[in-house]
Amino acid sequence: xxxxxxxxxxxxxxxxxxxxxxxxxxxxxxxxxxxxxxxxxxxxxxxxxxxxxxxxxxxxxxxxxxxxxxxxxxxxxxxxxxxxxxxxxxxxxxxxxxxxxxxxxxxxxxxxxxxxxxxxxxxxxxxxxxxxxxxxxxxxxxxxxxxxxxxxxxxxxxxxxxxxxxxxxxxxxxxxxxxxxxxxxxxxxxxxxxxxxxxxxxxxxxxxxxxxxxxxxxxxxxxxxxxxxxxxxxxxxxxxxxxxxxxxxxxxxxxxxxxxxxxxxxxxxxxxxxxxxxxxxxxxxxxxxxxxxx
Amino acid sequence: xxxxxxxxxxxxxxxxxxxxxxxxxxxxxxxxxxxxxxxxxxxxxxxxxxxxxxxxxxxxxxxxxxxxxxxxxxxxxxxxxxxxxxxxxxxxxxxxxxxxxxxxxxxxxxxxxxxxxxxxxxxxxxxxxxxxxxxxxxxxxxxxxxxxxxxxxxxxxxxxxxxxxxxxxxxxxxxxxxxxxxxxxxxxxxxxxxxxxxxxxxxxxxxxxxxxxxxxxxxxxxxxxxxxxxxxxxxxxxxxxxxxxxxxxxxxxxxxxxxxxxxxxxxxxxxxxxxxxxxxxxxxxxxxxxxxxxxxxxxxxxxxxxxxxxxxxxxxxxxxxxxxxxxxxxxxxxx
Numbered sequence: 001x002x003x004x005x006x007x008x009x010x011x012x013x014x015x016x017x018x019x020x021x022x023x024x025x026x027x028x029x030x031x032x033x034x035x036x037x038x039x040x041x042x043x044x045x046x047x048x049x050x051x052x053x054x055x056x057x058x059x060x061x062x063x064x065x066x067x068x069x070x071x072x073x074x075x076x077x078x079x080x081x082x083x084x085x086x087x088x089x090x091x092x093x094x095x096x097x098x099x100x101x102x103x104x105x106x107x108x109x110x111x112x113x114x115x116x117x118x119x120x121x122x123x124x125x126x127x128x129x130x131x132x133x134x135x136x137x138x139x140x141x142x143x144x145x146x147x148x149x150x151x152x153x154x155x156x157x158x159x160x161x162x163x164x165x166x167x168x169x170x171x172x173x174x175x176x177x178x179x180x181x182x183x184x185x186x187x188x189x190x191x192x193x194x195x196x197x198x199x200x201x202x203x204x205x206x207x208x209x210x211x212x213x214x215x216x217x218x219x220x221x222x223x224x225x226x227x228x229x230x231x232x233x234x235x236x237x238x239x240x241x242x243x244x245x246x247x248x249x250x251x252x253x254x255x256x257x258x259x260x261x262x263x264x265x266x267x268x269x270x271x272x273x274x275x276x277x278x279x280x281x282x283x284x285x286x287x288x289x290x291x292x293x294x
Numbered sequence: 295x296x297x298x299x300x301x302x303x304x305x306x307x308x309x310x311x312x313x314x315x316x317x318x319x320x321x322x323x324x325x326x327x328x329x330x331x332x333x334x335x336x337x338x339x340x341x342x343x344x345x346x347x348x349x350x351x352x353x354x355x356x357x358x359x360x361x362x363x364x365x366x367x368x369x370x371x372x373x374x375x376x377x378x379x380x381x382x383x384x385x386x387x388x389x390x391x392x393x394x395x396x397x398x399x400x401x402x403x404x405x406x407x408x409x410x411x412x413x414x415x416x417x418x419x420x421x422x423x424x425x426x427x428x429x430x431x432x433x434x435x436x437x438x439x440x441x442x443x444x445x446x447x448x449x450x451x452x453x454x455x456x457x458x459x460x461x462x463x464x465x466x467x468x469x470x471x472x473x474x475x476x477x478x479x480x481x482x483x484x485x486x487x488x489x490x491x492x493x494x495x496x497x498x499x500x501x502x503x504x505x506x507x508x509x510x511x512x513x514x515x516x517x518x519x520x521x522x523x524x525x526x527x528x529x530x531x532x533x534x535x536x537x538x539x540x541x542x543x544x545x546x547x548x549x550x551x552x553x554x555x556x557x558x559x560x561x562x563x564x565x566x567x568x569x570x571x572x573x574x575x576x577x578x579x580x581x582x583x584x585x586x587x588x589x590x591x592x593x594x595x596x597x598x599x600x601x602x603x604x605x606x607x608x609x610x611x612x613x614x615x616x617x618x619x620x621x622x623x624x625x626x627x628x629x
Contacts, residue, residue, distance in 0.1 A: 043425050043428070090609050090613065093613045094612070099425055103370065103372075103428055104608075105612045105613065107561055107564070107565075108605045108606070108608040108612065109605070111561075111604070112602050112605035115605070119602065229433065229557075232429045232433060233433055236429055236430065236433070240425075267440065267443070267444050268440070270440050271437065271440060271441070274433065274437045278418055281418050281430065285422050285426075
C-alpha cells in the first residue's frame with residue numbers, strides 16, 4: 001500500500017477527470033467507427049482522417065464566423081456529406097465483397113485525405129479557440145470548464161444517437177438492416193439509402209469530435225493517426241459492432257492511460273492500452289464488454 | 295470467402311501434362327531472363343537508378359513475405375513494419391556493438407529479432423480472424439513502434455541509429471567492401487533465394503494447407519489440421535522474410551529509424567501486394583516497382599503530395615482490378 005500512498009489523492013482525482021474527458025471523446029470517435037462496422041461490415045480506416053478534417057473545417061468556419069457552435073455544426077454536416085460521398089464512390093462498389101477489401105479501400109482514402117490536408121493547410125498546427133475560457137479550481141489546478149463541457153457534449157451526442165436508433169423510424173430501419181439486410185430490403189426499407197446515411201452519421205460524429213477536441217491540442221494533418229489507432233483498440237476491446245461495449249471500453253482504457261501517466265510519460269502510457277488489448281485477445285477475443293447473448 | 299481464389303478447373307490428363315511441361319519451360323526461361331537483367335542492370339544503370347533498383351528489390355522482398363499471409367493464407371497483415379523494423383534494429387544492434395562489423399552477424403541478429411517479434415505477434419493475433427487479424431497486427435506493430443520510439447537509450451529514439459556498413463566477407467576466404475554494384479548483386483542473390491524458398495514452401499504440403507485455410511477454414515479444421523499452429527508458423531515465416539528485408543535495408547542505408555516501424559510502412563506493403571497481384575509472390579515485387587517508380591515520377595512535380603494520386607490509383611485498383619497487375623498470371627506462376 002506504500003506504493004499507493006506515494007500518489008496524492010488530488011492527482012488521482014485530476015487524472016480520473018482527465019481520463020473521463022478523453023474517454024468520452026474517444027467514445028464519440030469509436031462509436032462512429034463501430035456503428036459503421038456493426039451495420040455495414042466496413043472497417044473505416046479513414047475515420048481518423050474524417051476526425052482531422054472535421055477539426056480543420058472547424059478552424060475555417062470559426063475563423064469566418066467567430067462562433068464555435070456554428071463551427072461545430074458546420075463541421076458535423078460537412079464531414080457527414082463528405083462521408084456520404086466517400087461511401088458512394090469507394091465503398092458501394094465493394095458491397096458484397098470480402099469485408100477486408102473495405103479496409104484496403106478506406107486505407108487508400110485515408111492516405112488521400114491526410115495528404116490533401118497537408119497540401120491544403122500545410123504542416124503548421126492550427127489552433128481552435130475554446131468557446132469559453134472559464135476555470136474552476138480543483139485543488140491546486142485551475143481546471144478549464146471547457147473540458148467538462150466536452151465530456152457532457154459527447155455524452156449528449158451519443159445519447160441522441162442511441163435515442164435515434166431506438167425510437168426514430170430511420171433508426172429502426174437501421175437496426176432492421178443490421179439484423180437482416182435482405183429481409184429489410186424485402187420489407188420495403190431503402191437499404192442502400194440506409195447504408196449511406198449510416199456512414200454519413202458515423203463520419204459526422206468523427207467530424208464533431210474533431211472540433212470538440214481541437215482546442216485541447218493543435219490541429220494538424222497527422223492528428224487522425226493517433227485516434228484511429230486508439231479507436232481500433234477500443235472497438236476490439238469493446239467487441240466490434242457493439243456500441244455500448246465501445247463506450248465502456250473507451251472510458252476504461254482512457255482512465256487506465258490517465259492513471260498510468262502518473263508514473264510514466266504519456267507516450268509510454270499508451271502501452272497500458274496495448275496490454276489491455278492483449279489480455280482481451282487472450283481471454284475474451286469477442287470483446288471485454290461483449291454480451292454473452294450474441 | 296477469400297480475396298483471391300484459384301481456378302477450380304486446372305487442365306489435367308495427358309494434354310495437361312504436356313502444357314504444364316511447356317509452361318514450366320516458359321516459366322524458367324522468363325525467370326532466367328529477368329534474373330540476368332537484374333544482374334546486368336547495375337553495370338548499365340547510373341548510380342541513382344542502381345540504388346533505386348536495389349531498393350525496389352528490398353521493398354519487394356518485404357511485400358513478397360507478406361504475400362504468404364495475404365495471398366496464400368488469406369490473412370491481411372497490417373503489421374509487417376514491426377518485423378521489418380526489428381530486422382533493421384537487430385542488424386543495427388549487431389553492427390554497432392561488434393567490431394569489426396560483420397554482415398552475417400547482422401543478419402543473424404536481425405532474423406532472430408524479427409522471428410521473436412513474429413512469434414509474439416503470431417501467438418496473439420492468430421486467435422482472431424479476417425478484419426480482426428488485420429487490426430490486431432496493426433496495433434501490435436504500433437506497440438513496437440512506441441517501445442522503439444520511447445526507449446531512447448537503446449534505440450536512439452526518434453533519431454534512430456547509424457552505423458558503418460559491413461564488408462561482404464566469408465571468413466578466411468575473401469572480404470570486399472560493398473559498393474553499390476556488389477550490394478545490388480548481394481540483394482539480388484538474397485531476394486532470388488528467398489523467392490525460390492518461398493515458392494517451394496507455397497507448393498509444399500504445408501503451403502497447400504495454408505491455401506486450403508484461405509479457401510475454407512472450417513473445412514480444413516474438420517479434415518483434422520491444427521489451423522492455429524499452421525497460422526502461427528505462417529506468420530513467423532512471413533515475419534522472418536520481412537526481417538530479412540529489414541536487414542538488407544539497414545545494410546544499404548546504414549541507419550535504422552523508428553519511421554520504418556510505423557504502420558504506414560505496413561500499409562504500403564499491403565498496397566504493393568494489391569497493386570502487383572496477391573498470391574503470385576512476384577506480383578508484390580512488381581507492385582513495389584510500380585509504386586516506387588510512380589512515386590519517383592510524381593514526386594518530381596508534386597514533392598511530398600505524391601500520395602494523393604497514388605492513393606486514388608490504389609482505391610481504383612481495389613475496386614476495379616482486385617487481381618492486381620499480375621493477377622491474370624496467378625495460376626501460371628504457381629504451377
